[in-house]
Amino acid sequence: MHQRGIWVGWISLAAAFAMAQFHRLTLASMGDTVMADLGIGAATFGLIATMYFYAYALLMVPGGALADLYGPRQIASLGCAVAAAGAILFGMAHSPWWAMVGRLLVGGGVAVTFPCILRFQHTQFPPRLFGTLTGALVGSTTASSLLAYVPLALLVQSVGWRSSHYLMAGLTLGVGCLVWFTVRETPIAIGDTSAPGHTQGRWRALRSGMAQVLGNRHSWPPFLIQAGNYGSILSFVGAWAVPYLMRVHSMDLVTASAYAQIPLIGMSVGGPAIGWVSDRLELRRGPTLTLSLILVACWLWLVIATPPRAALLPLLLILGFTGGVIVTTVSANSEANPPGLAGISAGVVATGGILGAAVIQPTMSWLLDSAGLTPLGFRIGFTSGLAGAIIAAVASYFLLETYGRNAFAPSGVLHSADALDPS
DSSP states (O other), rough: HHHHHHHHHHHHHHHHHHHHHHHHGGGTTTHHHHHHHOOOOOOHHHHHHHHHHHHHHHHHHHHHHHHHHHHHHHHHHHHHHHHHHHHHHHHHHOSSSHHHHHHHHHHHHHHHHHHHHHHHHHHHHGGGGHHHHHHHHHHHHHGGGGGGGGHHHHHHHHHOOHHHHHHHHHHHHHHHHHHHHOOOOOOOOOTTTOOOHHHHHHHHHHHHHHHHHOOOOHHHHHHHHHHHHHHHHHHHHIIIIIHHHHSSSOOOHHHHHHHTHHHHHHHHHHHHHHHHHHHTTTOOOHHHHHHHHHHHHHHHHHHHHHOOHHHHHHHHHHHGGGGGGHHHHHHHHTTTOOOGHHHHHHHHHHHHHHHHHHHHHHHHHHHHHHHHHSSSHHHHTTTHHHHHHHHHHHHHHHHHOOOSOOOOTTTOOOSGGGGOHHH
16 A cells, blocks of 8 residues: 555544544533433433443454454444444434443444554554554544534534434444545454464464463553543543533533533643654653653542632643543553554553443442532542542553563564563
8 A cells, every 4th residue: 555545544544533532422412411301310321321331342352353353444444334323223212221222332333443543553654653643543533522512512402412313323434434445454464474364263363362462461551541541531521521510610511511622622632742752752651650640630639629610721631631641551552562463452452441431430420329419429429530540540650661662573672671571
């Protein structure tokens, strides 16, 4: 594939991942409307929202393995089609059970997009660009998530949440078609390009690759960092930021939706900036630990007090900026595993963030349901976010410092004896 075609393919896959980010946050701008229409409370609504994360977490690693096995083109386009079907089903739902099924399909469909694009990056771009490209991916797709707030809130007010989902389904299917017609990567056998080409041999290689990544102890600190850091931020902006701002700071829906976008703006800046700095310094652990400690401080403020409205903008901006550790953890995990297992290693680390949200968000919802949607109730509910941030900070201390090189590549000798024993 020539250079221009490679960039077109990358942009198409980035658009598919952007749809994953968008779908992840759509319920934030329509929570009260959906709860009223379906006749459900906060705990049930939180469970519906969490269905996305359960499916996403379950299918992330298999999605990465399939990307290694069959290539990003087929897997990402199929995932978009499944997500579109889920959005239609959610829009048609008249009971919480069908709404849950719809969200499961959406989450499962878009789960494959992240490992697909990371697989594409590994096979089509030089290693020195991996952190920068991942940062640009996080920044651009996080910026696209802003559409899930004020623009979507206005759309919901105009046509309703059901019709909004039908429109989202059409857009998702269109992106899937774009991937199908523009991405031209040939799948490469997992771990060994000389592996048998027949199906049985490829699946044996797949199982071996998954066992190698999951058995590598250096894969788990990035997993836990994603779980605590991204999981806590996502639980806040994906479900409870708008209700918090409306009930505690007396904002209307559109204003609250605008403020709820601030962490995403911070992440859209933090991802590219942290990726660029991490690549230039060839450091992963130091930046990750620093940002994780900052996130702990942000959550601590939300737990011990109700910040004044004037402090919300910088607080939410910094909270989102710390989400840029997505870049350093993905880079560190990829460099701690064989290059041929890029899809699987990406799936493992990304599963951490989604699984973290799948635990933190319902816990936050349960605490809020028990304590009430009051200033004190939100402070109690946000303790789950603080716990996640602390876990991320502790795991950051144990992150393998890769110095920008792969431990398994011929030139990947790291400045750490422990790095040479990835078992």
